[in-house]
Amino acid sequence: MLQIKHLRVSINQKEILKDFNLEVKAGEVHAIMGPNGTGKSTLASVIAGRDIFEVTEGEILYKGKNLLDLPPETRAREGIFLGFQYPVEIPGVSMANFMKTAVNEIRKYKGLEPIGGADFLKLMEEKKKLVEIQSKLNNRSVNEGFSGGEKKKNEIFQMAMLNPTLSILDETDSGLDIDALRIVANGVNKLRTKDNATVVITHYQRLLDYIVPDFVHVMYDGKIVKSGDKHLAIELEEKGYDWIKQELEANASI
Amino acid sequence: MEQITIDISLKDKMLALFEKNKQLLFKNNSKSMIDIKNNAIAKFNEIGFPHTKLEEWRLTNIEPYLKAEYQHHLQTKPIDVDIESIFQCEVPDLDTFVVVLFNGRYIYKHTPLTKLDNGTIIGSFEKALEEYPEIIEKHFNKYAKNDKNGFVALNTAFAQDGIFIYVPQNIIVEQAIQIINIINTTEEVFVQPRNLFIVEKNSSITLVSCDHSLTQTNSFSNAVTEILIDENAQLNHIRVQNKGKNSTLLNTTFVEQKNYAMLTSNVLTLNSGFIRNDLDISLNGEGCEANLYGIYLADKTQFVDNHTFVDHLLPNSNSKELYKGILDDKAKAVFSGKVMVRRDAQKTNAFQANKNILLTDEATINTKPHLEIYADDVKCSHGATVGQLDNEAMFYLRSRGLGEDCARMLLMYAFADEVINKIPIEALRVRLGNMVSKRLRGELSVCDQCVMHCNSKSPTQFNIDLSKL
Numbered sequence: 044m045l046q047i048k049h050l051r052v053s054i055n056q057k058e059i060l061k062d063f064n065l066e067v068k069a070g071e072v073h074a075i076m077g078p079n080g081t082g083k084s085t086l087a088s089v090i091a092g093r094d095i096f097e098v099t100e101g102e103i104l105y106k107g108k109n110l111l112d113l114p115p116e117t118r119a120r121e122g123i124f125l126g127f128q129y130p131v132e133i134p135g136v137s138m139a140n141f142m143k144t145a146v147n148e149i150r151k152y153k154g155l156e157p158i159g160g161a162d163f164l165k166l167m168e169e170k171k172k173l174v175e176i177q178s179k180l181n182n183r184s185v186n187e188g189f190s191g192g193e194k195k196k197n198e199i200f201q202m203a204m205l206n207p208t209l210s211i212l213d214e215t216d217s218g219l220d221i222d223a224l225r226i227v228a229n230g231v232n233k234l235r236t237k238d239n240a241t242v243v244i245t246h247y248q249r250l251l252d253y254i255v256p257d258f259v260h261v262m263y264d265g266k267i268v269k270s271g272d273k274h275l276a277i278e279l280e281e282k283g284y285d286w287i288k289q290e291l292e293a294n295a296s297i
Numbered sequence: 298m299e300q301i302t303i304d305i306s307l308k309d310k311m312l313a314l315f316e317k318n319k320q321l322l323f324k325n326n327s328k329s330m331i332d333i334k335n336n337a338i339a340k341f342n343e344i345g346f347p348h349t350k351l352e353e354w355r356l357t358n359i360e361p362y363l364k365a366e367y368q369h370h371l372q373t374k375p376i377d378v379d380i381e382s383i384f385q386c387e388v389p390d391l392d393t394f395v396v397v398l399f400n401g402r403y404i405y406k407h408t409p410l411t412k413l414d415n416g417t418i419i420g421s422f423e424k425a426l427e428e429y430p431e432i433i434e435k436h437f438n439k440y441a442k443n444d445k446n447g448f449v450a451l452n453t454a455f456a457q458d459g460i461f462i463y464v465p466q467n468i469i470v471e472q473a474i475q476i477i478n479i480i481n482t483t484e485e486v487f488v489q490p491r492n493l494f495i496v497e498k499n500s501s502i503t504l505v506s507c508d509h510s511l512t513q514t515n516s517f518s519n520a521v522t523e524i525l526i527d528e529n530a531q532l533n534h535i536r537v538q539n540k541g542k543n544s545t546l547l548n549t550t551f552v553e554q555k556n557y558a559m560l561t562s563n564v565l566t567l568n569s570g571f572i573r574n575d576l577d578i579s580l581n582g583e584g585c586e587a588n589l590y591g592i593y594l595a596d597k598t599q600f601v602d603n604h605t606f607v608d609h610l611l612p613n614s615n616s617k618e619l620y621k622g623i624l625d626d627k628a629k630a631v632f633s634g635k636v637m638v639r640r641d642a643q644k645t646n647a648f649q650a651n652k653n654i655l656l657t658d659e660a661t662i663n664t665k666p667h668l669e670i671y672a673d674d675v676k677c678s679h680g681a682t683v684g685q686l687d688n689e690a691m692f693y694l695r696s697r698g699l700g701e702d703c704a705r706m707l708l709m710y711a712f713a714d715e716v717i718n719k720i721p722i723e724a725l726r727v728r729l730g731n732m733v734s735k736r737l738r739g740e741l742s743v744c745d746q747c748v749m750h751c752n753s754k755s756p757t758q759f760n761i762d763l764s765k766l
Contacts, residue, residue: 091696095688119698131693135711144707145697152698184711185693201697 044069044240045090045209050101052082052089059085061265063101067209070237074251074276075244077262078284083244084128086262087213091125092118105209119145120152122208122239126198126215132186138197139181142167142204149205170203174230192223199230210234211242216250228253248280261287307363308345308447312338315454318371322455325426333438337453340443347446354446356631356663357573357602362545365515367487370400371457393475393505394419400480401488401518402458410461417470417502418463422491425461432463436495440523440551445577448547452521456491459520462504464530466497473503473722480510480518480544492522494532498555501531503722508548510541510570522550526558528582533721535563536574537729542599544570549577554614556582563720564620565729566593566601567736573602580607580614580642591620592716594736595628602631609642609672618649621716623709623737624660631663636677638670645672649679654686654712709737 045067052060059082067073075083089096090103092115103110110118133141146166147157158166164181171180174196186194195215202210212231216224231241231254243254251259251273259276261269263284268291269275279286315322315338323331346363347354394411396419397404403421410420410428418429426433443450460476480488496502510516526532532552540546546569552560564574578587593601607616622630632651653662666679686708694704713733720726 091692093692114701115692115695116698116700116704119696125696127693127696131687131689133687133690133693133708133711135714136694136707141694141697141707144699144703145694148698148700148703205697 044106045242046104047090048102048104050089050103051099052085053097053099054085054095058099059096059265060089063266065260065267067240067242069208069240071258072235072241072243072254072256074254074256074259075242075262075267076246076248076259076276076279079246081262082265083262084213087125087128087211087242087244090118090211091115091123116148117152119205119207120149124202124205124207124210126195126202126210126212128213128215128217130186130189130194130198132184132189134184134187136185137182138185139163139167141185142201145201146204166204170200173203173233174199175226176200191218192220195219195227196223196230199227199234203230203234206234208239209242210239211244213244214246215243216245216247224250225253248276251276263287263291307367308341311451311455312342314369314371321371322457324457325423325430327430327434329434330437334454334456337438337443337450341447341450341454344444344447344450347448351446353604353633359545359547359571359573362517362571365485365517367485367515367517368482369487370402371455393473395475395477396420396460397477397479398458398460398490400482400486401490401520403460413470415468415470416465417468418461419474420461421458422456422461422493423458425463425493429461429463432495433461433493436493436523436525438523440525440553440579441521441549442551442577445549445575448519449521449549452489452491452519452549455489456521457489459490459492459522460494461492462494462502464496464500464502466499466527468497468500470500470502473505473725476504476506478506478508478518478520480516482514482516485515485517487517487519489519489521492520494522494524496524496526496530496532498528498530500527503533504535505725506534506536508536508538508540508546508572510544513541513543515543515545517545519547520549522548524550524552524560526552526554526560528555529557530555531559533561535720535722535725535729536565537732538564538566538572538574539568540570540572541568542570542597546570546572547575548573549575552576552578552587554578554580554582554585554587557584558582559586561588561719561721562590563716564589564591564593564603565716565733566591566595567732569593569595569599569601571600573604576603576605578605578607578616579610580616581610583611583613585611585614587614587616588719589616589618589620590716590719592713592733593620593622593624593630594713594733595622595630596625597628598626599628600630601628603633604631605634607634607636607647609636609638609645609647611639611641612643612645614642615646616648617646619716619719620651621712622651622653622662623656623712624653624662625656627657627659627661629661629663632681633665634667634679636668636679638668638672638675638677640671643672643674645675645677647675647677647679649677651681652712653681653683654709655683656685706734706737710734713737 047065050063260267409424412418634649636647638645649666651664664681717730
């Protein structure tokens with residue numbers, strides 16, 4: 044589904060991703076871990092189409108298409124979803140208006156009729172339950188005045204509404220208490236199918252107790268330096284990232 | 298009709314016009330009103346038209362607009378037209394009492410002046426001068442400041458007609474009054490409507506003013522409105538401006554508020570040729586509240602200027618001001634908001650903000666919020682922002698599948714919405730909200746519906762014979 048090949052990305056002449064490679068297939072869950080500043084969020088943004096980054100080398104193929112040629116909205120309509128690490132507050136745009144517009148833009152792209160008002164409200168209610176949002180969401184401005192936990196739940200709510208094929212969740216667990224973490228993880232698990240895939244970016248192994256990954260990758264200095272299964276995450280939790288660094292230095296000195 | 302040649306300045310023309318037409322201008326005027334007008338023309342002669350060397354007009358160059366060969370229609374008789382055949386309200390659930398100024402003169406269906414059962418009087422200023430001279434005498438030129446600028450003095454000197462509204466004590470006027478200002482001629486006109494709104498003690502009224510131009514001919518409107526909101530009374534004033542590119546509109550409004558009087562003003566400028574709104578508020582009572590909101594949307598070479606002055610004269614009053622603008626292409630806007638807190642005005646709360654979005658490098662905003670405080674126990678704040686659309690928000694919306702235009706539109710509307718949602722009447726809020734989004738999508742033309750709907754598809758069919766005027 045997703046193939047990232049030899050990707051090099053810079054911002055302001057500073058190279059962040061250095062020969063990054065990854066392949067994600069339908070039905071898989073990948074976890075990308077690693078210390079701060081190794082380029083995890085840059086990777087997520089580049090997949091979603093943020094234009095402040097410069098791709099200097101490599102390619103990203105999604106369902107065989109060259110993703111880098113597409114603007115962010117087309118990527119979204121093709122089924123890519125980015126769960127933001129810091130969801131943006133947009134005063135004056137109601138959640139209902141935002142979601143209805145988004146759902147209909149995607150439907151239009153797929154050649155479908157716009158969703159009717161009643162059906163839409165039903166969909167909103169149904170998906171709210173998935174992430175246990177009790178409050179009235181419809182007339183609230185997007186993320187405005189939301190608590191940290193609400194913002195993250197809102198990301199998963201939007202994911203549920205848009206029903207993406209490939210979801211990139213950028214530190215969706217950061218700032219969540221244990222209950223919110225469970226709710227968010229449950230939401231993600233319920234949305235898992237054999238046809239979609241999820242890339243979870245996180246610092247901590249904790250989230251991976253709930254969202255069990257098929258693959259765990261460790262990122263360091265702009266590329267994946269170690270891959271394994273879920274046990275790698277547990278090992279990392281025990282030994283810390285220094286273990287990876289030492290291993291890298293040892294290899295380099297050979 | 299006065300034909301004036303181009304080779305003398307407009308100032309001289311106006312002075313000559315005054316001298317020559319005293320009989321018309323002083324019609325039904327009392328001795329004291331005549332004195333006021335004579336003093337006003339002397340003031341105008343002294344100070345002339347404002348120019349860019351004056352601080353208040355530094356960024357508002359009116360001079361090019363004074364050069365056209367304008368016609369001045371001073372002779373008039375009120376004419377009887379079927380207003381409903383011209384206008385039809387497009388706002389469902391909005392039951393309004395409609396009055397119309399056409400080229401600065403009051404036009405009507407049956408009667409130039411209506412007295413409602415509750416004693417409220419609505420209609421032509423000129424007719425009111427005849428029928429209610431004591432009310433006019435008591436209030437005319439009591440709130441306007443002729444030394445503010447030459448346009449105010451000139452308007453006072455030439456005051457003939459306009460909208461007159463009088464709400465007696467203890468009356469809640471449930472029905473909103475809609476005031477339609479239309480400029481529509483095939484010739485270049487200079488009009489000077491003079492409005493007087495009096496809201497007596499404990500009364501309340503909502504006014505919706507619509508400034509509208511239907512033709513592309515040059516026109517110049519120098520309007521002055523005087524408003525008294527007496528003790529414990531309330532006025533909601535919503536102003537919608539949708540003007541053609543060749544129209545020049547100066548709107549100067551003076552408001553006097555007595556104890557516990559409340560004003561809410563919303564000014565929505567959707568299209569402007571050259572518009573300047575001056576809002577001059579005297580909080581001449583304790584416990585007053587003045588809420589001033591504005592939104593201006595301008596593109597191409599449109600110019601819109603909002604000057605506000607809120608004068609806190611006595612203690613315990615609150616003023617709150619929020620003006621927002623979105624400027625595209627080469628549009629220019631000016632915001633100047635001044636809050637004065639006099640020595641006696643302790644416990645004043647004054648808040649002022651002006652926020653702008655510039656969509657191009659060539660769009661310009663000059664913003665100047667300022668405070669002048671002489672009391673020591675007050676809470677005041679002011680601020681201005683100028684920016685572009687938030688890139689983070691744009692990306693967020695696009696990452697959910699919204700196209701770039703759609704996302705931009707949504708953000709611009711959201712920006713404007715903070716002002717729109719302050720409009721007190723829901724039906725109007727919805728309608729105006731739709732007009733704003735239509736405007737932002739570039740689908741609102743100046744010939745489009747105002748709050749009122751023009752039935753005639755072609756403006757030239759607007760069939761009023763000017764020779765009757």
